[in-house]
Amino acid sequence: MRWQPDAVGRLQASALELFAERGYDATTVADIAGRAGLTRRTFFRHFTDKREVLFVGSEQLLQAFLAAMEAADLDAPPLDTVIVGVEALADIFGPERHQFARTRAAIISSCPELHERELIKLASMSAAAAETLRTRRVPGPVATLAADTGVNVFHATFTRWIAQDDPAAFRRILHEVLRTLSSLIAHHRSDTDTAALT
Amino acid sequence: MRWQPDAVGRLQASALELFAERGYDATTVADIAGRAGLTRRTFFRHFTDKREVLFVGSEQLLQAFLAAMEAADLDAPPLDTVIVGVEALADIFGPERHQFARTRAAIISSCPELHERELIKLASMSAAAAETLRTRRVPGPVATLAADTGVNVFHATFTRWIAQDDPAAFRRILHEVLRTLSSLIAHHRSDTDTAALT
Structure with missing residues (x-):
């Protein structure tokens, strides 16, 4: 067997090229392995199926997110903890x-099955964030709302980041999204909301 | 053929009973029809499959939500429009x-396939709300964030409504959720957010 430097990276790059060229459904594992100059067997040593190529980083992402939340100041307000x-x-x-x-x-939005998987990933992220807040004694309903709001902020940031051309803008966009959210809430003052204050 | 008063309602009630008793996976269309005193054929006249029994109201829900948004004051701030x-x-x-x-x-949370379908329903609701805001000249990214925030508020309200015992509390809980959200945002003032203001 040849030595295979960064087989995972090569398989990912090949998969993305092929999904973009031919579409996700029309691409097989054999195609991906072939393009990377590797075998199907090597592919299956690293991934369970072609979908996993697109989601392999999700677990590390979730762990980084939760580790940062856990390291946040225990006195931080709930939404701050999620934003950390x-x-x-x-x-x-x-x-x-x-x-x-x-x-x-672009590949994910082209295929409903992948889009659904992405939604589930975001929902898991939110559920894990809420659980982390509850272990920090944030009451359940507040924890859920803060977690959902924080994950929304992440999703909005990510979506804007990939829609614009500055590759280094993630953090700046995150701050813009937080300001937009503050302003949305600050300007929200409907009749019903006023009625609720009585 | 017998006259079948409210076949849909009877099939829904039977399906819910059986899903709760035996589990969703173990219940067949024949079981549901049998419990309702109707035939499989009658079932399929009203629903495409057993899953649809649980989601048949979704489309009317979405239409009521969007119709109210469209009827909202054109000068209303974006989040207010979604909350309407x-x-x-x-x-x-x-x-x-x-x-x-x-x-x-309870049935939906017991089955991953149903839970996924529910997530997709919420995501569609959010996408439709964002589209409605864009037709009202709300800029795209703000529309998305306002729509996601409003749908979060709906989801949090719904979750609390079914978790507590007052069947008439939906509107009151909605107002509570809006106050909780305002307070989460008002208390959010992390270092990063302060940095963003410079």
Whole structure:
């Protein structure tokens, strides 16, 4: 067997190229392995199926997010704790990852099955964040709302990051999203909300 | 053929009973029809499969939500417009629906396939709300964030409504959730956020 430097990286790059060229459904594992100059067997040593190529980083992402939340000041307000977690993702979504993230997102939005998997990933992230907040004695319903809000902020940041051309902008965009959210809430003052204050 | 008063309602009630008793996976369409005193053929006249029994109201829900958003004051801030839509759902999630919603939620959380379908439903609701905001000249990224935030508020309200015992509490809980959200954002003032203001 030949020595295979960075087989995972080569398989990922080949898969992304092929998904973009031919579509996700029309690409087989054999195609991916062939393009990378590797065998199907090598592919299956690293991934369970072709979908996993696109989601292999999700677990590390989740762990980085939760580790940062756990390291946050215990006195931090709930949403701050979640945002500390999102801040940690700025290190992962650095300039070197911009092109990959863009290509990956285009593939994911082209295929309902992948899009659903992405939604489930975000929901798991939110559930884990809520659980982390509850272990920090944040009451359940507040924990869920803070977690969902923080994961929304992450999702909005990520979506804007890949839609624009500055690969280093993740952190700046995160701050913009937080300001937009503050302003949305600050300007929210409907009749019903006023009625609720009585 | 016998006259079948409210076949849909009877099939729904039977399905919920059986899903709760035996589990979703172990229940067949024949079981559901049998319990309702109807035939499989009648079942398939109203539903495409057993899953649809649980999601048949989703489309009306979405339409009521969007219709209320479209009727909202054109000068309303973006989040208010979405919340007007959520307010309209308070009429649908009235006291008579509390027990059904509770039982349905318990079944959905017991089955990953159903839970995924529920996530997709919420994501569609958010995408449709964002589109409605964009037609009202709200800039794209703000529209997405406001829509996601509003749908979060709906989801948090719904979750609390079914977790507590007052069937008439949907609107009151909605207002509580809005206050919790305001307070989460108001208390959010991390270092990074302060840095962003410079």
